[in-house]
Amino acid sequence: TQLLEQSPQFLSIQEGENLTVYCNSSSVFSSLQWYRQEPGEGPVLLVTVVTGGEVKKLKRLTFQFGDARKDSSLHITAAQPGDTGLYLCAGVLFSYDKLIFGTGTRLQVFP
Amino acid sequence: DTGVSQNPRHKITKRGQNVTFRCDPISEHNRLYWYRQTLGQGPEFLTYFQNEAQLEKSRLLSDRFSAERPKGSFSTLEIQRTEQGDSAMYLCASSTRQTDQPQHFGDGTRLSIL
Numbered sequence: 592t593q594l595l596e597q598s599p600q601f602l603s604i605q606e607g608e609n610l611t612v613y614c615n616s617s618s619v620f621s622s623l624q625w626y627r628q629e630p631g632e633g634p635v636l637l638v639t640v641v642t643g644g645e646v647k648k649l650k651r652l653t654f655q656f657g658d659a660r661k662d663s664s665l666h667i668t669a670a671q672p673g674d675t676g677l678y679l680c681a682g683v684l685f686s687y688d689k690l691i692f693g694t695g696t697r698l699q700v701f702p
Numbered sequence: 703d704t705g706v707s708q709n710p711r712h713k714i715t716k717r718g719q720n721v722t723f724r725c726d727p728i729s730e731h732n733r734l735y736w737y738r739q740t741l742g743q744g745p746e747f748l749t750y751f752q753n754e755a756q757l758e759k760s761r762l763l764s765d766r767f768s769a770e771r772p773k774g775s776f777s778t779l780e781i782q783r784t785e786q787g788d789s790a791m792y793l794c795a796s797s798t799r800q801t802d803q804p805q806h807f808g809d810g811t812r813l814s815i816l
Contacts, residue, residue, distance in 0.1 A: 595744075621802060622802040624804055624805070626807075631809070631812070632809050632810070633706075633708075633793050633795075633807035633808050633809045633810050634745070634793075634807045635807070636804050636805075636806060636807075639802065639804045641802045679744050679745075681744070681745075683802065688733065688750060688757075688758070689735065689747040689750060689758065690735075690737075690745075690747065690795075690805055691747070692737075692744030692745050692746070693744055694743070694744055695742075695743070695744050
């Protein structure tokens with residue numbers, strides 16, 4: 592059973608388009624992190640959200656943590672080829688320290 | 703470079719051999735984590751240390767796997783009698799002890815079993 596489900600699994604879009612990636616669970620998390628991973632490299636942290644309803648912006652990327660702390664979304668405005676990669680959400684359950692990763696969303700942005 | 707460092711980056715070995723990987727965390731981080739990632743999947747937790755104490759081990763970590771962090775700094779992950787199913791990327795991450803602090807990952811060791 593996958594604790595964190597991401598959708599879509601694959602996304603292939605043209606440069607300039609907007610997109611949203613969803614990360615959903617039936618569990619409540621104390622915090623949630625988003626990472627981007629390129630082939631042959633480790634995940635690189637993009638953002639950490641810790642408060643229900645929290646919204647964080649990182650240039651063209653907007654991250655939201657659900658009010659109930661069970662879900663999160665990543666919205667990219669005007670996607671660029673440099674945004675191509677595997678996007679992973681990862682949550683931390685209360686009283687635990689390990690990350691539980693989502694299934695991943697592979698994004699390809701064509702020029 | 704003050705990030706998490708892992709070596710080797712790649713390891714190719716025959717089935718049945720033993721392998722050992724090393725992870726050097728960010729120097730001020732006292733927590734160190736090991737994860738395993740297979741192709742097309744997100745990383746899965748294996749084990750973690752706070753200083754030199756191993757605090758949790760996943761059921762994924764069979765008795766052929768052992769991890770150590772003898773002085774609370776670098777860590778090693780050893781796999782004995784490797785099997786085909788051990789082929790994966792082994793990732794190390796570190797963080798501070800404070801609640802909800804993010805984990806920072808190294809670039810991993812890719813293990814291929816022939």
